[in-house]
Amino acid sequence: MRVIVIGAGIGGLACGARLAAQGYDVAILEKNHSVGGRCARHETHGFTFDTGPTLCMMPDTLEQFFHAVGRPMSQYLSLQRLDPAYRITFSDGRTLDFTQQLKTLEQEIQKFGVNELAAFYRFLGHTEALYRTSRELFIDRALERPADYLGIRSLPYLLKARPWRSVAQEARRFFRSPHLQIAFSFQTLYLGISPLDCPSIYSMLPYIDLVQGVHYPVGGMSRVAEALARVFQELGGRLHCQTEVEEIVNQGGQVRGVLLHNEEFLPADIVVSNVDLPTTYHRLLKGQPLPWRSRRPLRMKKGCSAVVFLWGVSQTYPRLHHHNLYLPVPYTQTLRTVFEEGRVPEEPAFYLCAPSKTDPSMAPPGCESIMVLVPVPNQATLHDWPQHVPVLRQRLLHLLQQTLLPGLAHHIVTEQILTPPWYAAQYALADASTFGLSPSFFQSAMFRPQRRSPDLRGLYFVGASAHPGNGVPIVLISARLAADAVVADYGTQPHVHHPVANTAHLA
Numbered sequence: 001m002r003v004i005v006i007g008a009g010i011g012g013l014a015c016g017a018r019l020a021a022q023g024y025d026v027a028i029l030e031k032n033h034s035v036g037g038r039c040a041r042h043e044t045h046g047f048t049f050d051t052g053p054t055l056c057m058m059p060d061t062l063e064q065f066f067h068a069v070g071r072p073m074s075q076y077l078s079l080q081r082l083d084p085a086y087r088i089t090f091s092d093g094r095t096l097d098f099t100q101q102l103k104t105l106e107q108e109i110q111k112f113g114v115n116e117l118a119a120f121y122r123f124l125g126h127t128e129a130l131y132r133t134s135r136e137l138f139i140d141r142a143l144e145r146p147a148d149y150l151g152i153r154s155l156p157y158l159l160k161a162r163p164w165r166s167v168a169q170e171a172r173r174f175f176r177s178p179h180l181q182i183a184f185s186f187q188t189l190y191l192g193i194s195p196l197d198c199p200s201i202y203s204m205l206p207y208i209d210l211v212q213g214v215h216y217p218v219g220g221m222s223r224v225a226e227a228l229a230r231v232f233q234e235l236g237g238r239l240h241c242q243t244e245v246e247e248i249v250n251q252g253g254q255v256r257g258v259l260l261h262n263e264e265f266l267p268a269d270i271v272v273s274n275v276d277l278p279t280t281y282h283r284l285l286k287g288q289p290l291p292w293r294s295r296r297p298l299r300m301k302k303g304c305s306a307v308v309f310l311w312g313v314s315q316t317y318p319r320l321h322h323h324n325l326y327l328p329v330p331y332t333q334t335l336r337t338v339f340e341e342g343r344v345p346e347e348p349a350f351y352l353c354a355p356s357k358t359d360p361s362m363a364p365p366g367c368e369s370i371m372v373l374v375p376v377p378n379q380a381t382l383h384d385w386p387q388h389v390p391v392l393r394q395r396l397l398h399l400l401q402q403t404l405l406p407g408l409a410h411h412i413v414t415e416q417i418l419t420p421p422w423y424a425a426q427y428a429l430a431d432a433s434t435f436g437l438s439p440s441f442f443q444s445a446m447f448r449p450q451r452r453s454p455d456l457r458g459l460y461f462v463g464a465s466a467h468p469g470n471g472v473p474i475v476l477i478s479a480r481l482a483a484d485a486v487v488a489d490y491g492t493q494p495h496v497h498h499p500v501a502n503t504a505h506l507a
């Protein structure tokens with residue numbers, strides 16, 4: 001059985017490798033010159049920056065992948081748990097370290113009120129239960145038919161989880177301190193949604209950070225993509241970079257292959273699209289007379305976008321940790337500016353990554369490689385980025401020099417700014433939504449597009465805009481679900497040796 005996977009993002013690579021391990025003849029076609037999609041890196045003058053994901057969470061999903069393809073993870077990746085997971089600096093100068101050292105963590109929480117420690121333990125107990133049940137009932141499995149999600153445990157769970165409340169409301173239910181309310185709710189920004197709008201089920205995110213921990217793959221997150229690509233090729237899969245797909249071709253409702261940008265037709269029995277789902281419908285299926293209902297991903301709300309600053313800096317900053325957050329107190333106005341008013345915030349919230357704190361190979365001696373990510377509106381609401389980016393850069397530099405990075409402007413030796421139009425063009429992301437479809441209540445779990453195309457036989461979807469959602473570990477789960485669907489529909493294939501013709505660059 002010939003499979004074509006469109007896109008060598010984390011989802012395409014992991015799904016392709018799983019299918020190759022089941023004996024399928026798999027080719028991955030990637031439009032860019034390197035693999036990894038959003039999970040990529042930029043190297044210049046001895047500095048290395050991840051340009052997408054930096055926080056490696058739920059490492060069990062990586063372990064599951066390596067187990068499924070029969071490879072020891074330690075031969076491909078070296079993961080370190082970071083402690084603290086991150087430091088939050090609030091706009092009034094107060095700080096909170098998310099550390100796994102229990103005594104220190106308790107002291108950190110108590111800085112914000114004597115009764116907050118009890119609230120914290122109640123929150124942790126609640127979110128642990130939320131995490132375990134959500135994974136079992138709604139994340140680790142496909143939710144294609146009512147029988148998949150209307151089990152006898154689902155309804156009591158939903159009533160207890162109260163998904164009609166927001167993550168911000170849920171944090172207020174536990175904590176009195178505005179700082180802690182922010183610290184235990186801002187994580188929804190990882191998913192491109194405001195905590196004011198995000199369903200309370202996602203309150204489990206701080207639990208994941210604190211208890212499962214934040215990990216670092218030595219060399220940066222792009223090493224994860226490279227490891228998946230290596231496994232895929234070792235299993236006989238073929239990688240073709242700089243190969244852009246123009247259209248998914250079908251005949252009588254059955255997928256027949258893909259048409260490339262250069263008008264070459266490549267036949268296939270099965271096509272897996274790892275391309276952002278609204279783009280898959282908008283571009284790759286544009287010629288298909290699909291029912292209005294099936295084109296729902298085009299009408300769904302997209303998550304926010306990001307502006308990312310990559311700075312090579314000629315000095316080190318002892319106050320920085322590997323992962324750092326800067327959050328305004330209160331942060332409601334900043335969130336409303338980005339998510340409701342569609343403007344660049346006056347006081348941005350931002351995430352700052354300094355991987356050279358853990359891994360000296362990421363910057364020359366005595367230097368720091370710094371990535372700053374600012375959540376901004378997506379291109380459905382805000383355009384004119386050449387005007388907005390210099391304003392944002394000025395605001396950010398001012399803020400950083402007053403707080404975490406005194407004298408920064410004088411020490412920047414290399415600079416690269418990744419804007420919403422850049423992300424949109426580089427990865428074909430609809431409305432430059434860097435995190436995919438927004439995980440609002442009616443766009444999560446069974447309401448999110450599932451792994452099988454509802455219209456075309458042999459077409460499957462994998463990646464951040466499909467179920468279960470955005471983020472490297474969750475996309476790894478999506479890859480398992482998509483590969484399982486193919487195997488359920490077509491069976492395991494006899495292993496044959498396919499001649500390998502790769503055009504992949506792994507950096």
Ligand SMILES: Cc1cc2nc3c(=O)[nH]c(=O)nc-3n(C[C@H](O)[C@H](O)[C@H](O)COP(=O)(O)OP(=O)(O)OC[C@H]3O[C@@H](n4cnc5c(N)ncnc54)[C@H](O)[C@@H]3O)c2cc1C
Nearest residue numbers: 007009010011031037038052053054055245463464471472
């Ligand atoms: C700035 C940023 C920070 C992030 N931080 C984190 C984090 O810290 N932790 C975390 O877990 N997640 C993070 N994420 C989210 C994470 O990167 C994504 O969820 C994940 O990488 C998405 O993988 P994917 O396989 O779904 O899609 P993609 O990575 O988008 O892969 C799709 C691939 O398809 C290719 N493609 C598109 N169109 C075509 C075509 N026509 N023909 C051929 N190829 C095509 C694209 O070039 C791309 O390579 C971050 C994302 C961004 C942008």
